[in-house]
Amino acid sequence: MIKKCLFPAAGLGTRFLPATKAVPKEMLPILTKPLLQYAVEEALSANITNMAIVTNKDKRAIEDHFDQALELELQIRGTQKEELLKEINAICNYATFTYVRQKQMLGLGYAILTGKPLIGNEPFAVHLADDLCILKEEDDNSVLYQMIKIYNKYQCSIVAIEEVPINQIHKYGVIVGDLIDNTNDTYRVTNMVEKPTPKNAPTNMAIIGRYILTPDIFNILKQTKPDKSGEIQITDALLTQSKQGHVIAYKFKGKRFDCGSIQGYVKATNYFAKQQGII
């Protein structure tokens, strides 16, 4: 059973300055809902109720968002506006939120390692709120839900992948793998490279911001050396794990918006606005 989801949320979000000067990038809204709320909702849809968030000293707005806002609630009590807080209040009451603060910016692998005290010794999900995924078919399940199904079958770490244009590959971790189940689009990973140049990219199969990790990843991360840029990469740790046992890559069903880029953020906003009949 996967009961916990880790949300690395200590990044600076410099691409969105000045908006992210005082507002955490995970709190930027798509319409009226912050990215991190979409993320938490995805975890809930995969029956995960324990949200473990890696923050830093400038991200207190995140903790406040997933807590009661008594003064505000008092002010709008009895008005139609109460309805607007219904969804988030239900989430706050249903899920448990735990936090740890990251003090140094040393890469995604380091952020995940920082979350260890919140996770303990059990398999867990990792969700990067920048990658906002929607379903293609109405009766599809969320990406994390799909991945947990794959995890239940293989009991090893799982990464979600997507084929991207080769001129975009430098933004991603990339996998090489053997197709083991074409009904499920699952691959056994044989190699992984973090952010290759298009010329050096072994494939165009990019890792997106969803992982199921087995807890041995923490010890591997501790021993993973920083890369050229001084960052500890989860991709490098997963490569070690794939050599020690198995790592599975899964081509998820759905559509992803890269909300870490302004273009992707605008596309996501347009998608949701159209879907809700706003434009």
Ligand code: G1P
């Ligand atoms: C991180 C990972 C990368 C992965 C990407 C998915 O990169 O390091 O392997 O492909 O997330 O969004 P970042 O976007 O933090 O630079």
